[in-house]
Amino acid sequence: MRIRFNPTRLKSLFIPLGLFLIILGCKYMLIASHGSDVPHWDQWDIEGAELIKPWVEDTLSPGDLFAPHNEHRPFFTRVWALLVYLLNGQWDARLEMVANALLHAGGAVMLLGFLAPSLRGWQKPAFIALLALLFALPFSWENTVHGFQSQFYFLLLFTLVHLHGSLVRRPLSPGWWGAQAAGFATLFCMGSGAASAVVVLVMLGFKSIILRQWTRGDAYTGIASAIILAAGFLLRVPAPWHDHLRPDSVLTYLHALSGLLAWPFPLFLVAPVMVAPIVIVALKARSSSLGSNTMLFVIGLGVWTWVQTAALAYARGGFLLGYSSRYGDLLAIGVIATAAALAGLLNLKKDGMKRSKTAILATCWVILVISGVLYRSFWSERHHLADLRRVHPVQINHIRNFIATGDAGELSDQPMLHIPYPDADRLADFLSDPTIRSILPVSIRPPIQLVTDRFSTHGFIPGGVPPKTHARPIDPPQGSYTEKGVRQEGYFRSQPINPDLSMLSMTIAGTFTLDQEHLTLIGVESAEIVGPLISKVPGARFMNLNTFRPEGSFVISVADQSSDTWIAISNPVEMGFYSWLAKKLAKLGFVILVVGSGLVVIGIGWEQRAHFSFLLSKSRKHSQDLS
Template structure:
């Protein structure tokens, strides 16, 4: 790589790490939160300490998910520190999350694809990984599954793009796809995105590769198997869209993000890829970098459809924790907007249209930043109340201390929380300051 590429890579990673570190150090607390008490504390760390943890426990269901890599990371962090500390896990997640822009940029730079207007994609990468819109994932260490899912997906797409004829690469795509299935429920969409990349290659070459057809069938089979083993949570049925119009309305919120609700914004943010990919395929100018970005866009689009179906009933906004699933797609659209500018650079009457994407995306982030920060401060205030109530209980043993309004204790059930806090194994590994 050239010196310019190295400096750009280091600067990008430094900005991202510094921004995320600021939010974690300022607004995250050591006290475990919500699902951590069951899935991580009682069902993972306690059996591990007591010598009861079985290998199959690592991929047992957690709600609709499997969170296999998150459980492994939790065990690694705990065995290094000896403490069950959310703040430590959130710090580790900074490194996990930074792997995503690192891999994307290394791939682009090794492809010698970063030049001219294409450098504009750095603006989007920095914004998507530095701003606090996904504060739930940023401040809670147990949310690392979102980052693992994107990492596995990015690697699967890269293998499909760079080594399309390699059987080892195809095996790697299958493994990464299965890891995605064991990471989150929406991991079943990773094999479909990978199959989509192989389909794009067939269209580009105007011929069908039989090995790719077989692999596509296997990848589709992985998705089917993943769906069949997905736990069906009765309580979550109330969130599903009840009709096509309701799902369509939810798509309006999702595709318009970071704006709240606007088909005009949705069109402007996603049309770069939807317009450029078919045109580049028609003229056979879809490069490996383009193919990778097209795979990222496909993956985020199917994630958007899945969210619109699974969480679309009476949707009036996109949950913070889901927003990072749109990041690969928005980076991909930024890439194709830059490609549009590059191709039409000599025709200024047209080239400026590519800048509309960047202007709108940045404007969307600026508009929502104050609301995001209010949500961060509100979350932090509730976290301090949770910590205060838990400390009072550990000091006094008074059960009434835990009878508080929702979100003022770190678990939805005060009776269950009291039982967890009274468990000697869990109490001994809580952050020491809680008992002072």
């Protein structure tokens, strides 16, 4: 069978792929600068103690995956975290962040695919820019730099599929059935997952009463949504320990609700401007082209955001007016729906006065959205992310010291966020558990203790580094600098080690020349040699070095061939390959962003060129007809 190359189809992939990479690049840049591989807060419970530890000990049951966590049953988040762990062989919050970013960027591409056909001319580039803005900026930083947040992204993905398939696809078609499955899946993402079923029922009522449209297929959709809603009611999880977060009066609730409806602008008085386009489209749907299935989907997205807003104001309205940064990714969907509604209003055929009013509304809305998103992003950087970058090394240092010494004082009575869990005693229990210690990420994992074998010479000693060497490891390194300040020639060789993971992470220091010092890994059975590993002279500061290891057991060999120089290595730490890859990808965030931007520019250029060519040919034909 001969496969034909279709350049047009290839060109159509440039914009969605570019948008995906833009969002991914921005998120990876944030992860590189503010992320950590150390689990944070709830991760120690829901992932470490209740998921990965039982899996390793072969005690995990299928029911454990559906167990409640606060108001939620985060089945898909648990499965996702377990798959990431199994892929890597090591628990790593940074790797989860990198994987979660793929889900969120995929949601943006899905929205573009669902809504782009209704956009005309300049509207599509503007819509792409809005998607990039709302999915890439760090106003919802918690979901990006904390590993245990994928439930927001799964809820977004399943909701989009459910609403689009139920309101746009032909009933009982494969896409429709997939949508109902996605609707059921929302119940196992977050406690508010049933909101999409509520919205489908509302939109079916709107379609029947306002648009005077009803088919047998709509009845099937209504029955399916009612079943999903009933299942959501039966699966609900009360969380009385969160009752204090609820508003204490109707006035407080309305204040929280209006503040959320005004999102992203931080002033509740602008809420009417933010919701007006969806309301206007709904009112005009019967008498114009705004009654199409795509516009029903747009209205449904807006209503879904309002339902989420109402639930959030009720559940968290007594705490900072119901808003925490992680909910921004859900509220952003309402902004996107409103943008699509404005595009629909601008595309209507109407007189100059009505068009001017729509343009004024659109201009005010755009100003509020852009200023609000930028304000929240800068606020997050200044008041949250800067502190996060500062406390991560502190957390790692406290945990390393506790693991090395067993001193509970390293964890107790610490300031807020100086340890990655709110209860120091329980964190000590986690870190003392042998199973959890065996899965810890590389930054806090206990190192492999190197033992000198009989082939080593007297040149290397434990702690053999100059007194002013910086970034020393906690365990004494093996070095060729003596306590008397004498640099020695020597040879260090460890006894065989056989770690479980495919890579090692260690630190090295020394003032040597590359042709005189050698660090190699030598396989015992395979005789495979990895090295020389040193490509840069670190000086009097320990430098990180990551490397693959030989198959099977192996020894670590270090040679100092000059009495004028010295070299030292730390005990190595096991490292999963995908932990290493996640860190590399995060550092490539800017490159990914640039590539994505280039693809979008090229894709838009091709599309606009074709659009202008079509308009030009149409104009010429009209001129010929007149002549």
